Amino acid sequence: GSDSRSELVVLAILCFTLCKCDLSGLWRNELGSLMEINKVNDAGEFSGKYLTAVTATSNCIHSSPLKGAQHDRTQRSQPTFGFTVNWEKFSNSTTVFVGQCFVGDKGKETLKTMWLLREEVGSPGDGWRATRWVTGHRLARSEGWPC
Secondary structure (H helix, E strand, O other): OHHHHHHHHHHHHHHHHHOOOOOOEEEEEOOOOEEEEOOOOOOOEEEEEEEOOOOOOOOOOOOEEEEEEEOOOOOOOOOEEEEEEEOOOOOOEEEEEEEEEEEOHHHOEEEEEEEEEEEOOOOHHHHHHOEEEEEEEEEEEOOOOOO
């Protein structure tokens, strides 16, 4: 009846004010890559590191720095964001990610992103093979870094 509707409205209002997605912390994608985002500052800027589980190079994989920004989360509970990862320690490429942070059932946070990777090539004519992209990329909260 109307009591259960009232409870749902109260829960929705509480969730809107309390269920704000927080990018800070450790995230893992479905392929096992890990990303750590440090505290997001008041301007929405953040930094961190990304440890990919997937690479097109045979070089040893190292964690790589990331820098990004998100919309003001005091105004939005599920903000959009973007960040860049520089793979300089083991590859000659850079990846940009764009996405949105979602709060689902029971306050579970998920990042839905897409990314675009650009690899260095020797000439403009080689540009056709220098860019890769993925849509539908998903990251979920993770417990910790591997040993």
